[in-house]
Amino acid sequence: MELIKIYNLLSNFYGRQNWWPVVQENGDCIYKEEYLYRERTSEEIFEIIVGAILTQNTNWNNVVKAIFNLKQANVLSVNKILNMDLEELANLIKPSGFYSQKAKKLKVVAKFIESAGGIDSLRNFPLKELREKLLSLWGIGYETADSILLYGFNHPVFVVDAYTKRIFFRLGFLERNSSYEDVRIFFEKNLPEDVIIYKEFHALIVEFGKNLCKKIPLCRNCFLSDRCKNFAQ
Numbered sequence: 001m002e003l004i005k006i007y008n009l010l011s012n013f014y015g016r017q018n019w020w021p022v023v024q025e026n027g028d029c030i031y032k033e034e035y036l037y038r039e040r041t042s043e044e045i046f047e048i049i050v051g052a053i054l055t056q057n058t059n060w061n062n063v064v065k066a067i068f069n070l071k072q073a074n075v076l077s078v079n080k081i082l083n084m085d086l087e088e089l090a091n092l093i094k095p096s097g098f099y100s101q102k103a104k105k106l107k108v109v110a111k112f113i114e115s116a117g118g119i120d121s122l123r124n125f126p127l128k129e130l131r132e133k134l135l136s137l138w139g140i141g142y143e144t145a146d147s148i149l150l151y152g153f154n155h156p157v158f159v160v161d162a163y164t165k166r167i168f169f170r171l172g173f174l175e176r177n178s179s180y181e182d183v184r185i186f187f188e189k190n191l192p193e194d195v196i197i198y199k200e201f202h203a204l205i206v207e208f209g210k211n212l213c214k215k216i217p218l219c220r221n222c223f224l225s226d227r228c229k230n231f232a233q
Contacts, residue, residue: 003190006171006224007197010204013223017203020048020151027068029060036196040152042119046078048152049113052144053105054096065095078118081110105139112137127155142180150202154195158187159202163209170213170230 018031022044040048047067054063069092070076075084090103112133116122122130127149134145142160149155160183168174174183191197212222217230225231 003173003187003201004192004197007191007201007204009223010208011200014204014207017200017207019199019203020051020147022047023051023064023067023071025071027064029064036199039154043077045119045152046113047076049109049148050076050106052147052151053102053109053139054093055147056098056102056144058097062095062097066093066099069093069095078110078113081106082114101139105137108138109140123153127157130155131157142184146184150195150198156188156193156195156198158184158191158198160184160187161202161206163205163213164202166215167205167209167213170217170228171224172229 016033018033018036020035021029021031022035023029050070051063051067054066067076073092075081075089075092081089086103086107089106090099093099093102093106096102113119113122116125116133125133130153131145131149134140134148135142146157146159149157150159160180164187165174165178165183168183169176169178174186178186187198187201191201212218213224219225219228219231222228222231
């Protein structure tokens with residue numbers, strides 16, 4: 001079954017996801033369809049960069065709490081994160097877990113942004129160059145870098161996570177031990193080069209993986225079960 005058909009089935013079932021949200025000053029997390037289409041502001045891009053780091057090894061609700069703390073303290077900016085005390089920063093992002101390491105990562109990425117001339121300067125970097133620079137930073141792996149590129153800078157890079165590998169191995173598209181880059185390239189070769197499809201498909205995969213195609217899958221409730229190798233066994 002073609003990937004785009006699976007995308008359409010997921011989209012019809014779950015509806016528009018509208019990732020990446022913006023955390024409001026009162027702590028509400030707002031998902032807007034316009035975020036799929038328009039360029040993000042520099043402030044929004046930096047929030048996405050921060051969120052992509054904070055969401056490592058935790059759930060999004062914890063990230064929202066940490067970003068809310070940063071906003072309440074009025075320090076969610078490149079310059080303020082660069083210049084604030086590391087321990088104070090770690091304390092603010094405590095809800096996200098692994099806060100000491102993540103505070104260091106935020107400092108590293110803020111220093112990179114400053115040295116590059118700011119967010120607006122990074123907009124002008126070619127995709128390949130910006131991806132390589134992000135991946136060269138301590139604490140920034142493939143998934144984090146690609147989330148920043150796709151959701152922040154609207155670059156056509158498909159984001160791969162554990163849900164993607166699990167689901168599409170079960171559906172028979174991937175080998176069990178496929179690498180991140182193998183999976184990313186597979187999706188990019190077999191989908192239209194469309195940023196909105198990339199964003200929505202990634203978000204839909206997460207929704208499907210959390211609710212149905214879990215570690216112990218709920219196959220009998222699944223609308224893809226008739227196409228699934230795992231269910232057939």
